[in-house]
Amino acid sequence: MEDKRKILSNIPAVDELLKNGEIEKLLFAHPRSIVVEAIREYLNEYRKFIVSSDDKNLKAIDTSNNAIIRGIIKKVSDITSFKLKNVVNATGVVLHTNLGRAILSPKLKDMLLNIATHYSNLEMNTATGERGSRYSHVEELICRLTGAEAAMAVNNNAAAVLLVLSTMAKDREVIVSRGQLVEIGGSFRVPDVMTQSGALLREVGTTNKTHLLDYENAVTENTAALLKVHTSNYRICGFTKEVGSEELVALGNKLGLPVIEDLGSGILIDLSKYGLPYEPTVQNSIKAGTDVVTFSGDKMLGGPQAGIIIGKKIFIDKMKKNPLTRAFRIDKLTLAALEGTLRLYLDEEEAVKSIPILKMLCCDQQDISKRAKRLYNKLKKSIGEYASIKIEDEFSEVGGGSMPLHKLPTKVISIQLDDISSDKLDTVLRQYKTPIIARINKDRLLLDIRTIIDDEFDIVENALKWSTESLKNRIAIKA
Numbered sequence: 325m326e327d328k329r330k331i332l333s334n335i336p337a338v339d340e341l342l343k344n345g346e347i348e349k350l351l352f353a354h355p356r357s358i359v360v361e362a363i364r365e366y367l368n369e370y371r372k373f374i375v376s377s378d379d380k381n382l383k384a385i386d387t388s389n390n391a392i393i394r395g396i397i398k399k400v401s402d403i404t405s406f407k408l409k410n411v412v413n414a415t416g417v418v419l420h421t422n423l424g425r426a427i428l429s430p431k432l433k434d435m436l437l438n439i440a441t442h443y444s445n446l447e448m449n450t451a452t453g454e455r456g457s458r459y460s461h462v463e464e465l466i467c468r469l470t471g472a473e474a475a476m477a478v479n480n481n482a483a484a485v486l487l488v489l490s491t492m493a494k495d496r497e498v499i500v501s502r503g504q505l506v507e508i509g510g511s512f513r514v515p516d517v518m519t520q521s522g523a524l525l526r527e528v529g530t531t532n533k534t535h536l537l538d539y540e541n542a543v544t545e546n547t548a549a550l551l552k553v554h555t556s557n558y559r560i561c562g563f564t565k566e567v568g569s570e571e572l573v574a575l576g577n578k579l580g581l582p583v584i585e586d587l588g589s590g591i592l593i594d595l596s597k598y599g600l601p602y603e604p605t606v607q608n609s610i611k612a613g614t615d616v617v618t619f620s621g622d623k624m625l626g627g628p629q630a631g632i633i634i635g636k637k638i639f640i641d642k643m644k645k646n647p648l649t650r651a652f653r654i655d656k657l658t659l660a661a662l663e664g665t666l667r668l669y670l671d672e673e674e675a676v677k678s679i680p681i682l683k684m685l686c687c688d689q690q691d692i693s694k695r696a697k698r699l700y701n702k703l704k705k706s707i708g709e710y711a712s713i714k715i716e717d718e719f720s721e722v723g724g725g726s727m728p729l730h731k732l733p734t735k736v737i738s739i740q741l742d743d744i745s746s747d748k749l750d751t752v753l754r755q756y757k758t759p760i761i762a763r764i765n766k767d768r769l770l771l772d773i774r775t776i777i778d779d780e781f782d783i784v785e786n787a788l789k790w791s792t793e794s795l796k797n798r799i800a801i802k803a
Contacts, residue, residue, distance in 0.1 A: 332371060350396075413761055414776050418684045428626075428628065475632065477621070481621075485521075487643055539575060543581070550584070551585075551586070573612050585617045586618045588623070600685060618632065627662050628665070665679065685732070692774060707739075716735070717735065720734040
């Protein structure tokens with residue numbers, strides 16, 4: 325107890341700390357109010373830490389004024405740093421929802437910066453000088469790529485489905501297969517979206533089997549539409565049956581009812597030619613005669629978060645006039661990123677090469693092996709004396725609720741430190757200025773090469789060097 329009192333009594337006062345040379349540098353770079361707030365917060369946390377420490381830990385704590393100054397500098401950095409920051413995705417999950425899903429093509433950087441830092445023709449027709457529509461910037465392009473009559477974009481696919489149902493089926497029934505009532509991320513469910521839209525849900529069939537006759541028998545005078553939901557985030561295997569788009573469209577034409585299809589992930593290229601499982605493309609849904617199709621922009625499309633609605637002009641025009649459209653509209657940066665991404669699809673070869681998500685999914689094993697060897701050599705040189713480092717075979721995942729059963733063969737760098745658990749290393753790596761997000765398997769820290777971008781190799785090397793040295797120093801202090 326006496327040691328604690330002594331440490332606490334030696335803590336410098338705020339005014340005294342403000343005269344320190346290192347703190348004066350902070351005052352030059354940051355507002356005084358921020359620095360003073362950081363000092364007070366840090367000293368408060370420091371006092372609580374001292375009081376709560378036992379005698380053994382107390383002896384290992386650096387209680388010098390220099391240590392306090394370092395703590396204050398870090399506190400100022402924490403307060404003034406951007407909360408949204410770049411991270412290195414070393415998990416192998418290509419569409420990682422927690423890490424922002426799709427990353428945009430570097431080819432869009434200059435265009436996005438220009439749009440962000442200048443005025444734009446967002447809602448002006450520069451030919452006539454009159455007010456224009458923000459949807460016009462991408463509508464023609466989307467129609468060219470998909471074969472649809474009309475198109476629009478909103479802020480995400482859940483909003484797209486909500487807008488479609490609100491416009492086409494408010495206070496009326498929509499028939500959907502019981503096996504397609506999916507839940508997506510964040511406990512967000514298709515039935516809940518339908519309820520909010522004002523549409524009335526009419527379930528047909530069973531979890532594993534729904535027949536065309538089930539839809540037809542459920543139709544009443546109050547039926548507004550037939551809905552098909554692509555179950556992209558899970559699979560029912562075995563004794564199953566679902567109605568295809570062509571069959572459902574034929575029934576809709578027979579009964580005079582529109583057919584809506586929610587594809588979830590928007591795929592514009594048949595990726596089976598690149599060794600991935602076949603997934604229905606947006607173009608196939610339109611070719612089948614589906615009246616309205618919705619899909620995401622930030623999943624398999626590889627663009628920004630957006631919900632894209634395509635289909636018959638008569639329905640899309642009504643949606644543009646729905647009051648909800650203003651609440652769901654996309655901003656200029658999303659619109660610019662979406663247009664830029666879609667333009668890359670005008671050349672399929674260019675799209676696969678330039679859209680990061682497609683490039684990661686379609687890359688061959690030879691390229692992955694070469695890149696793994698390059699990173700391995702860097703890490704072996706930097707931290708080889710501290711760690712066991714190996715190149716191993718593993719599997720990546722598509723992520724984002726897409727292709728849930730498919731595993732992508734990959735190469736990982738596995739790292740094990742002497743006397744330090746992988747959990748501790750993982751924690752410290754996440755605290756680096758550019759956090760490294762890895763995965764752990766059997767007490768090995770794994771860095772999946774598939775999702776690490778080439779220009780991040782140096783970041784990974786520096787982060788591991790910093791982390792291992794930090795952990796070794798901590799152990800040395802305790803010893």
